[in-house]
Amino acid sequence: MRPKTRKQIEVVKLSGAMRSLTSAQLSWAFRETHEHFAYRLKSGVATCMDCGHEWKETAESDTMCRCPKCGARLQVKDTKERVVKQKSYFNVITTKADYQVIRSFQIISEMRKGYQAKYSAMAICEYWIDPKGGKTVMGLCRAMNSYFYDVFNYCSPFELRHDNEAFQRIADEWVYPRIKVTDIIKRNGFAGCTHHINPVTLFTQLLTNPHAETLMKSGDIELLRYLCYHPQEVDKYWNTIKVTKRAGYKVEDALLWFDYIKMLDRMGKDLHSPTLVAPRDLQATHDEYVAKVERQRIKEQKEADRKKTEADEAKFEELKGRYIGLVMSDGEIVIHTLNSVAEYYDEGNRQHICCGSLAYYLKPETLVLTAKIGNKTIATIEIALQDCRILQCRAFANGVSEYQDRIAQIINDNVKLIAERKTA
Ligand SMILES: [Zn+2]
Numbered sequence: 001m002r003p004k005t006r007k008q009i010e011v012v013k014l015s016g017a018m019r020s021l022t023s024a025q026l027s028w029a030f031r032e033t034h035e036h037f038a039y040r041l042k043s044g045v046a047t048c049m050d051c052g053h054e055w056k057e058t059a060e061s062d063t064m065c066r067c068p069k070c071g072a073r074l075q076v077k078d079t080k081e082r083v084v085k086q087k088s089y090f091n092v093i094t095t096k097a098d099y100q101v102i103r104s105f106q107i108i109s110e111m112r113k114g115y116q117a118k119y120s121a122m123a124i125c126e127y128w129i130d131p132k133g134g135k136t137v138m139g140l141c142r143a144m145n146s147y148f149y150d151v152f153n154y155c156s157p158f159e160l161r162h163d164n165e166a167f168q169r170i171a172d173e174w175v176y177p178r179i180k181v182t183d184i185i186k187r188n189g190f191a192g193c194t195h196h197i198n199p200v201t202l203f204t205q206l207l208t209n210p211h212a213e214t215l216m217k218s219g220d221i222e223l224l225r226y227l228c229y230h231p232q233e234v235d236k237y238w239n240t241i242k243v244t245k246r247a248g249y250k251v252e253d254a255l256l257w258f259d260y261i262k263m264l265d266r267m268g269k270d271l272h273s274p275t276l277v278a279p280r281d282l283q284a285t286h287d288e289y290v291a292k293v294e295r296q297r298i299k300e301q302k303e304a305d306r307k308k309t310e311a312d313e314a315k316f317e318e319l320k321g322r323y324i325g326l327v328m329s330d331g332e333i334v335i336h337t338l339n340s341v342a343e344y345y346d347e348g349n350r351q352h353i354c355c356g357s358l359a360y361y362l363k364p365e366t367l368v369l370t371a372k373i374g375n376k377t378i379a380t381i382e383i384a385l386q387d388c389r390i391l392q393c394r395a396f397a398n399g400v401s402e403y404q405d406r407i408a409q410i411i412n413d414n415v416k417l418i419a420e421r422k423t424a
Contacts, residue, residue, distance in 0.1 A: 001160040011136045033088040038074040049111040082113040090174035102127040104170045125167040133207035172198040189216030201228045226254035240271045249278035260286040328414040352397040
């Protein structure tokens with residue numbers, strides 16, 4: 001993107017004047033964000049994959065040892081492999097003019113047995129946060145790739161970009177420990193540690209959200225962390241948070257606590273009662289409320305089901321009431337209507353058909369009848385009310401009824417009876 005606004009022009013200019021990574025930053029990133037190995041053969045000879053030095057190592061496999069030459073801490077691996085390639089991301093947090101800047105780099109390394117390890121870094125993106133919390137993003141162009149989020153076009157110009165998931169995730173990776181922040185961020189409580197919160201989110205919140213400032217200053221890091229990902233919830237329950245603070249309660253597990261508070265809220269409990277919102281045993285009280293909420297949910301579901309059944313019965317009465325009790329027969333086969341919603345369900349369950357579950361009792365244009373010989377159901381029949389045409393005649397589990405023709409005859413003989421009910 002070409003810079004258009006005054007701020008964008010300024011950011012592009014300042015970004016171009018940033019210093020390159022120092023060797024201290026680069027070697028920190030290699031040391032801390034990549035793994036380091038002593039590759040050991042069966043003979044017991046280990047090779048430091050950092051510097052290439054060889055020696056006899058007796059430490060157990062997968063434990064740590066130290067290279068006698070370069071002093072690197074290494075993980076002992078019994079392997080014949082000769083090459084290790086690694087990639088990671090790290091961030092340098094600094095300032096420029098009035099801006100808080102988060103610079104994200106990719107570092108790649110290649111370790112080859114017997115040689116000094118090689119590594120290099122390149123800038124992937126930068127977040128420029130102004131004193132009001134506004135973000136401007138510089139970076140490389142992302143290459144479209146459906147398997148990896150972090151594929152970039154390394155030849156693309158480092159320029160203004162839209163914020164995106166790849167940059168956000170990278171900014172949440174390793175942070176170089178020497179952090180420089182603007183005076184405003186310092187004044188708003190930042191004391192030199194991001195506490196593994198995404199620095200872009202953390203600084204934006206510290207600049208724009210007074211609650212973030214309060215929590216940072218009071219050392220409520222777990223609540224601050226929660227705020228960075230759910231600012232609206234912290235807003236909504238801010239008064240409850242204040243109640244816990246006055247009660248001298250420290251929220252250690254913010255996820256669990258918010259989960260619990262939201263349940264109290266759902267149950268209509270008093271969110272300003274210290275005994276409720278600051279429980280002595282959060283886990284136990286939380287679990288107790290999980291059970292309460294579940295009981296409440298079942299109760300509500302039952303109530304909703306009951307209301308629905310009532311409404312269905314009323315509707316059924318209105319639609320089919322006039323046909324209730326209709327019976328016809330040829331002397332052996334007896335056909336009669338299903339006379340309630342419950343009978344539709346019973347028939348459906350008994351015959352393994354869907355006249356209940358698909359709410360045939362609410363179909364305005366049709367009527368369902370059941371045909372029996374003695375106590376045995378031989379078919380379930382759906383007819384069109386308009387002309388008494390048979391739409392379906394099903395035996396058990398949607399099978400074909402062997403009495404189909406006789407049933408058709410009976411219905412045919414009683415068209416007049418049905419029609420009388422229709423006009424009644
Ligand atoms: Zn070494």
